[in-house]
Amino acid sequence: xxxxxxxxxxxxxxxxxNHISIGFEQExxxxxxxxxxxxxxxxxxxxxxxxxxxxxxxxxxxxxMNAANQQQLVRKMGYVIQDGGLFxxxxxxxxxxxxxxxxxxxxxxxxxxxxxxxxxxxxxxLLLKRFPQQxxxxxxxxVGLMRALFLNPAILLLDEPLGALDPIVRSxxxxxxxxxxxxLKKTVLLVTHDIGEAAYFxxxxxxxxxxxxxxxxxxEELVAHPIEPFVTEFINAQxxxxxxxxxx
Amino acid sequence: xxxIIFLSPLVFAQKPTVTVGSKAFTESYILAEIxxxxxxxxxxxQVVRKFGLGGTGIPYEALMKGSIDxxxxxxxxxxxxxxxxxxxNDLKTIQEDxxxxxxxxxxxxxFNNTYALAMNGKLAKEKNITxxxxxxxxxxxxxxxxxxxxxxxDGYPGLSEKYNLKLTNIKALEHSLxxxxxxxxxxxxxxxxxxxxxxxxxxxxxxxxxxHFFPDYFALILARKEFATKYPRSWKALKKLEETISEExxxxxxxxSDLEKMEFPQIxxxxxxxxxxxxxxxxxxxxxxxxxxxxxxxxxxxxLVSILFGLPLAILAARFRTLGRYILLTSGVIQTIPSLxxxxxxxxxxxxxxxxxxxxxxxxxxxxxxxxxxxxxxxIDSKLIESAKALGLSSFQRLILIxxxxxxxxxxxxxxTSAIINIGTATLAALIGAGxxxxxxxxxxxxxxxxxxxxxxxxxxxxxxxxxxxxEIADRVVIPKGLR
Numbered sequence: 001x002x003x004x005x006x007x008x009x010x011x012x013x014x015x016x017x018n019h020i021s022i023g024f025e026q027e028x029x030x031x032x033x034x035x036x037x038x039x040x041x042x043x044x045x046x047x048x049x050x051x052x053x054x055x056x057x058x059x060x061x062x063x064x065m066n067a068a069n070q071q072q073l074v075r076k077m078g079y080v081i082q083d084g085g086l087f088x089x090x091x092x093x094x095x096x097x098x099x100x101x102x103x104x105x106x107x108x109x110x111x112x113x114x115x116x117x118x119x120x121x122x123x124x125x126l127l128l129k130r131f132p133q134q135x136x137x138x139x140x141x142x143v144g145l146m147r148a149l150f151l152n153p154a155i156l157l158l159d160e161p162l163g164a165l166d167p168i169v170r171s172x173x174x175x176x177x178x179x180x181x182x183x184l185k186k187t188v189l190l191v192t193h194d195i196g197e198a199a200y201f202x203x204x205x206x207x208x209x210x211x212x213x214x215x216x217x218x219x220e221e222l223v224a225h226p227i228e229p230f231v232t233e234f235i236n237a238q239x240x241x242x243x244x245x246x247x248x
Numbered sequence: 249x250x251x252i253i254f255l256s257p258l259v260f261a262q263k264p265t266v267t268v269g270s271k272a273f274t275e276s277y278i279l280a281e282i283x284x285x286x287x288x289x290x291x292x293x294q295v296v297r298k299f300g301l302g303g304t305g306i307p308y309e310a311l312m313k314g315s316i317d318x319x320x321x322x323x324x325x326x327x328x329x330x331x332x333x334x335x336x337n338d339l340k341t342i343q344e345d346x347x348x349x350x351x352x353x354x355x356x357x358x359f360n361n362t363y364a365l366a367m368n369g370k371l372a373k374e375k376n377i378t379x380x381x382x383x384x385x386x387x388x389x390x391x392x393x394x395x396x397x398x399x400x401x402d403g404y405p406g407l408s409e410k411y412n413l414k415l416t417n418i419k420a421l422e423h424s425l426x427x428x429x430x431x432x433x434x435x436x437x438x439x440x441x442x443x444x445x446x447x448x449x450x451x452x453x454x455x456x457x458x459x460h461f462f463p464d465y466f467a468l469i470l471a472r473k474e475f476a477t478k479y480p481r482s483w484k485a486l487k488k489l490e491e492t493i494s495e496e497x498x499x500x501x502x503x504x505s506d507l508e509k510m511e512f513p514q515i516x517x518x519x520x521x522x523x524x525x526x527x528x529x530x531x532x533x534x535x536x537x538x539x540x541x542x543x544x545x546x547x548x549x550x551x552l553v554s555i556l557f558g559l560p561l562a563i564l565a566a567r568f569r570t571l572g573r574y575i576l577l578t579s580g581v582i583q584t585i586p587s588l589x590x591x592x593x594x595x596x597x598x599x600x601x602x603x604x605x606x607x608x609x610x611x612x613x614x615x616x617x618x619x620x621x622x623x624x625x626x627x628i629d630s631k632l633i634e635s636a637k638a639l640g641l642s643s644f645q646r647l648i649l650i651x652x653x654x655x656x657x658x659x660x661x662x663x664x665t666s667a668i669i670n671i672g673t674a675t676l677a678a679l680i681g682a683g684x685x686x687x688x689x690x691x692x693x694x695x696x697x698x699x700x701x702x703x704x705x706x707x708x709x710x711x712x713x714x715x716x717x718x719x720e721i722a723d724r725v726v727i728p729k730g731l732r
Contacts, residue, residue, distance in 0.1 A: 048638050075640040085635030089653045089728035098649065099639045131730035147639070 007056030031202035078148025315599035318471035445503030554613030562621030605682035620662030
């Protein structure tokens, strides 16, 4: 259980998160939805401890995060960003096994884990010796995912993981990701601005706007019982126009 | 070199060493060589030669510091530039004034090498200029003065005042280039030493100092007092040189070097009526190899120390930005100090020789390494830093595994820049007796002898090219493949 209690964050005197309180249940996929500047990515980064906040507290499975335990807590999370955040000076395999090596895992343990992950994300082992810039967008995302999953963390945080991909790659990776989430039973937090993606992945959807949570619930709840007009507005904005719908 | 250091105390155990200095012009080299050979003949001490130590400031500082024991100097220079007295300069008064700073002089060696103005002979005849006062009628004449003459109170500033002479067309240039500049018609008038053999050779006219502005510049030997008391036999032998070199004699000796390209040890030997067979002739190739070893040692040791200090400083600067600003500012300021000035500043602390040269080169080598490393470290994509943090890497692990490898192209470029700058700058180290390729360059400039200059200039250029090539190879080893 990830618990956010009354968290506020300022950035250059601007309030980017305004008294956020919410809990994310274990082994479910939660989507943070909103347009850019809504605070959804900031909230995700707070959970990793990458950025500090002014007030409130965050606890992971009952353990309150502070400067002393951040590094140890962050190892229980995998974090994937838009273009994978891969290190350009390391090969694919070195990117993936980097942390395990610093933790002193033996070679065989590393190899077995690598084989598991390669089949899980369906990544071609022949590409392991390549450098990130020699990979396509979808391949980079798979490498980023393998790296995030290497230590088998209980929590997986994804910031617009499919944002930079073209529609066909995006749709196939979407299916694959959902399958992986279901199979691994991890607590997943996924940030997106795409309402379709949110509906597809999310057991719960948290709609954010201007640093606060507008509504939290299932997709059906958001559609059927919007708390504010903004909810309906946001959902409708991404629907195809009616005349196009007739053609589809 | 190492073996010499180890052997010397054993071989010369009974003989203490004395270091003779000289300035970087022909006459000073010749006098210093005469002094050295006289000392060697006397047999009381072992002589170390540190010749070509720039202008007045460097050998004087070196003498005060004890890095050298004696060097040839001129009475006028002592009273003007060292004692800062502008009137009295008879030798007796000078000797009395030197007592408090523990220096001692011999009497005049026999000639007066005063400053003089030398003019294109043809032009002087044409315009009927025979004395300095005549110049007032031609204030726009093309003048080239040496840097030293431009700035010394007993040089142009004083002359201008005494004669109420305002020349409007002056440029500063290296003294040894002035005569050829006159011959090519680029300048018409320069400062000269009255004993210069080239005055006749280039058909110049020495202008009469009609108001007697230039003080006497009797050549003599300036030494530390303790030298005279510790080695009385040597001092007595040097005193015997008094009044032995006439003006004609020194012009002849200067001519042997400047015009006949004879080497200083031979000239001195000839003067001392000793056959030159005793002097070991070094082949050019051997000499260049010797300079190469010295130059390589200067550059590589200083570069290594620059890296050892530069990298940690840059990392500190990138981690603590406020401190970083001071680090960058300081290394930037050091870079703006002219290299010759920096070398002079270091003499009071380190004396002359290899150590101050290494310190100067180390300081110069710092900035390119610090700036490149710092700039690269702070401009790493913040997403990559966050990814590394999110993976749970510690600050130190991030530095070693991510930040430094990502910065390696810039770091290597900084080291390369440092190395190449230092190969050039190290040629100045010869001015403070540190050897290297600067030795033939300084000597060659003093002699206006291009082949000698090239003995230093060409290998220095080759070394730069070689360094460039080596770093291209090193790049391949150090910089990760994914970044190339």
